[in-house]
Amino acid sequence: MTLLDPIVRQRHAPTRSGFVVEEPDRFLFRVARRAFTEEAVLEAERRNIFDRCWLYLGHGSEIAQNGDYLTRSVGGREMVFNRDRGGAVHAFLNTCPHRGATLVREPRGNALAFQCFYHGWAFNVNGRFASRYAEGNYGEGHYDGGCADLTPAPRIEHYRDLYFINFDRDAESLEDYLAGAKEYIDIVADHGADGMEIVGGDQSYFINANWKLLAENSVDGFHGVPTHSTYFDYLQEVGGVRMGGGGDVAAAFRGAMKDLGNGHAVIEYPSPWGRPVARWTPAWGEDKRELIEQGRARLIQAHGQERGLRMAEYSRNMVIFPNLVINDIMAVTVRTFQPLAPDRMAVSAWALGVRGEDERVRALRLFNFLEFLGPGGLATPDDVEALECCQKGYRNLREAPWNDISKGMPRGAGARTDDEEQMRCFWREWDRRIAEGPVKVAGGAV
């Protein structure tokens, strides 16, 4: 076989960016590994994707009180996310309008005003310049037009207390952008009669891999059993597995996949694990059973038999293009990731819980979260290992230039959770935005 695979040579059908090859008649979908390794690709992503898509900033519960603020890196910018004294929520670029110094240097807190330590310019928490200098320091009209005010993100909008920003002033509305993902955000947001809240801090860590590898991995039902066999061994051992179908873990994962539009996708499947919101498992002990059953009954009462059971029994992994994941699994995690380099990303992950839930359920939620998720969980470190191994493997891309993302294509619209259609949804949107955005990058495999 030559370096150019005969399939590609004969039936080369690149999509617009040249990085994705989709051949429906051959049930073939491939992505050039260059898309994971090149600085030019990342630059195109920054301008064509991160400057134009709605990016997750934070949850309203993280700035619950007037005056609360936190700082966060989003889309290559340093942001301040805060609630002003009147309760309005803002997203400011964390830079002093005077000479550019980082304005807010605490990770979080509550403030009546922000003041730059460098020269002392001060701002109300609604972003307005608040210093008053004696006449003669600045010319008349210097403050007019907001040139001394904090610079806000061009757009900030929220859906079910999830706040997003967009650096494209002309972008479509957040709700239009979220499209079909709204239904699944609703399912999570409706876990709590009084809404949801971020629980007790974040897990922030780094992965030496391209950011798109985590987008793929987060909704990848195919890798679950082979990569995480030791997690399922653990579940079996402690009595944490509860499922029909005769104990076949792989079969239990076979639910449905849905294209949510705009690059978003979800897989939904019967849960093999316990869910503190409403699905008891023997590992938690009989003493917790009634408590969890009450949660289940409450969901069914509030949302009807069909939707209530779906909320209680099923798990969902959702990617919202480009870099937000909401996984409603053995706990609920909200996860976002920012590219730092083609081969490195920063990850932030949170636990989302029912606002005002019983403290025993809260404790169980956090305990259950850690059995799988996060840098010390019994599964996520193996995902990190897999992603870093992929990145290392791409050093061979001149001779081995393609990723294969074809699984389940013959099933068409009946794609299963352990197929790869959800990743194809992501890649089609990535391909469109890379091709249509202002920064052009030469496509192709090598």
Place this chain on the structure above:
Amino acid sequence: MSGESANLPQRAEVEDFLYAEAALLDDWRLDEWFALFAPGAVYEVPTAGAPDDDDPTKSLFYIADDYVRLRERVVRLGKKEAHAEYPHSRTRRSISNVRVLGREGSIAKVACNLLCHRARAGKVDTYFGHALYTIDTTGDGWKIRSKRVMLDMDLLYPGKVSIIL
């Protein structure tokens, strides 16, 4: 010397115990390491920068294992399907600044500093922090009742805590 402090274990004894524990981890003798823990013991790693008294029932940790999950963590790390640690990383722990903080009944409270280097696949990770132990010093062998490792880092630069610290 008060009667209370007279009953405290000597620092040298505590150092011997902690050094031996660290050696078992560095040597990947994890079953023997787990045998140092008393039934009902807990092993916890709060998120980097969290306060020493953070509560795993209210805050998100990296690790908050009860005795059963700790046992299963050890079982898991013994399998080649624990991909993040197979092949095993090479590690070396340095324990220092050991302090015997006090005693409640038969339980001694101990603090130390911890520096752990981990090498694997061409990359060196550094974990630095301090640890708090409660150790039951009655009976033939001392048994750990709780071990909590606080990472004195602002972010988790290594990306994961796939080893036991």
